[in-house]
Amino acid sequence: MIKSFRSIAIASLLLPLALPLHAATVTTLSPKIQQALTANKISPASLSLMAVPLNGPGNTVIYNADVSVNPASTMKLVTTYAALELLGPTHQWRTEFYTDGQLKNGVLNGNLYLKGGGDPKLNMEKLWLLMRDLRANGVQQITGDLILDRTHFNLPQLPVFNDDGGDQNKxxxxxxxxxxxxxxxxxxxxxxxxxxxxxxxxxxxxxxxxxxxxxxxxxxxxxxxxxxxxxxxxxxxxxxxxxxxxxxxxxxxxxxxxxxxxAGYTAGAVRAIWKELGGSIMGADRSGEVPGKATLIARAYSPDLAEIIRDINKYSNNTMARQLFLSIGEKFRDKADADDSKAAQRAIRSWLARKNITAPHLVIENGSGLSRDERVSVREMNTMLQAAWQSPYAAEFISSLPLVAMDGTMRKRLRKTGMEGQAHIKTGTLNNVRAIAGFSRDAKGTTWAVVAILNDPKPWGASAALDQILLDIYRQPR
Incomplete structure (x- = not known):
């Protein structure tokens, strides 16, 4: 009797993991998805799709799942999930003011150093508050130079990306x-x-x-x-x-x-804020490192990583994603790495290997998806999402993704379909790429890991087909 009870208990614990393995696999597109592709003159061969039920019944859908494709901004899911586990959800970045001089009667006789720590979200409000700390500590006039320490990252030399060849000031x-x-x-x-x-x-x-x-x-x-x-x-x-x-x-x-x-932007912003606060900097602007004997006079911390990845994924922020990617590299840098981009690539591949995720198609250039060279297969991306579902930081990761018909880059899609708030989906868009990846619930309450990436010379109207994939999952037959 006891043995039988234990067997039942163990089976009940393993059931959610066993369901996708025992369910049927569908390798064709539904008629509605095919219709949406045909209506927009897109070949079905341009689409890669994998959808897997995670905690309930349903047929796994696999279509062109092992083709190497450009994921556009869905690559941010790799970067942000890796960061959660490699850096931790409470990781923060520091920005600091130092001086090599002495303060007397409101005058700082020496140089003012601003040391960056790679903060992806050092906005004007945070910089203003940091400089308010300087004023609160009695600093008003600075006789020396404003010296910017930008040595935290070992920056890679990557090609400048511009999808349409237009304004470089975007x-x-x-x-x-x-x-x-x-x-x-x-x-x-x-x-x-x-x-x-x-x-x-x-x-x-x-x-x-x-x-x-x-x-x-x-x-x-x-x-x-x-x-x-x-x-x-x-x-x-x-x-x-x-x-x-x-x-x-x-x-x-x-x-x-x-x-x-x-450097020019930061110096201009610092001087503008300091002027508004009634202060002055007598010297010039230049780059340099904080000397060993300098004194710390003010420090600011970023929001924690869980908040940072929300901004990255909800609004598909390329620059913040690249900052985060280099932060992984800086954390795990060694002498063999040419730069922090190479270090991040190595660290993420080692992390995937420890999770028994093989990803031969994965190519990461900058971690944001704003690249012509980044690659992945939808099977690799979906396998990573399945691992994220089991992660201790699953809640932080999933909540960072846009809610369908509610916020972020999905706020205008699938409205009045019954799917409002039923899926957390990251989008991806380049001139020849349209993509979605994330977690979607069906009408029975089962959560699915879904990845759909479309690479096509003319993907206009592809969003209709991708939205239909989510609708097909939501409207699973009873």
Whole structure:
């Protein structure tokens, strides 16, 4: 009797893991998915799909699962899940101010060092609070230089990615840096009042001058964004931002740009905030390392990793993902690694091997998916998601993904289908890629690991087919 009871108990514990192994496997696409592909003139051969029930009944779907494909931003799932287990969900980054001088009567007689620790989310508010600490510690005037220590990462030399060959000042193209402030982005606000055009930049970088050549036209219906063009011109003493085009009387608009290099942006932001706080820096801006005998005078910590990956996955933030990828490399760097990108690749492959996940198709360049070289198969990605489902940090990982029809990059998809909030799905988009990956519930309450990646020269309308995959899972026959 006792032996029978124990057998039943053990069987009940193993049942959720056994179900996918005992269920049937489907190797064809449903008629509705085929119809969606045909309607958008996309070959079924362009689609790779794998969907596996994790804790209940259902037929596993496998289609082109072992083809090497470009995953676009679904690659962020590899980076963020690896980071959770390799760095830990409570991992934080530090940003610090040091000095090699002495403070007397509000004057810091020496240099001010700002040391970056690779914080993916060092925004203007955090930098302002850090500099408020300087003021609270009695610092007002700095007689020496502002020295930026950007040595935390051993940065790789990777090709600049630009999918459409357009404006290099797009914020989503910003690369990583040990001392990255505000994702190196500025918000440009334009408006027309009283026949005059007004152009403002936030934050107001001290080393960028605005050359306003914007013309004001007669009152008209305001467009979503006026006909305004920004042309950064780098000069020996800074950058001029030439603003041209036209705007109608009474209209306004805003846009985001990436200006300057990381060092120039950070120095301009620090000086702008310090000026607003009533302080002054007498010396120049330059790069250098914090000397061993320098004194720590202020420190700020980032949010923990669990919050960082939410920003990365919900809003598909490429720059933060690249910062996180290099943070893995910095943590596990050794002398054999050429840079922190190579170190991260090695660390992630070792981690996968320890989890018995073989991934011969996996190619990681920068960990964000903003790459032409990154590769994976949907079987490899799905196997990783199955492992994440069993991870002690499953809750943190899953909650970082966009909720269907509710937030992030999935907020406008599958509305009024009954699927609102029923799936956590990461999206991926490049010119020739459309992808989804994550966890989706069916109407019976079973959770599925689903990965669908479409590589096609003309993937326009592919989202309809990917959405149909999620609908097919949700509407599993009873």
């Amino acid at each position: 914020p989503f193209l910003v690369g990583p840096d040990s001392l990255m402030v505000n994702l190196k982005a500025v918000r440009m606000i334009v408006r027309a009042e009283g026949g005059k055009s007004i152009v403002q930049m936030d934050p107001p970088l001290t080393n960028v001058r605005i050359d306003n050549q914007l013309r004001v036209g007669p009152a008209a219906k305001c467009p979503a964004w006026p006909d305004v063009r920004f042309n950064p011109v780098t000069q020996f003493d800074g950058t001029s931002l030439v603003v041209t085009g036209k705007i109608a009387e009474g209209c306004s608009g805003q846009s985001y740009l990436s200006l300057l290099d990381h």
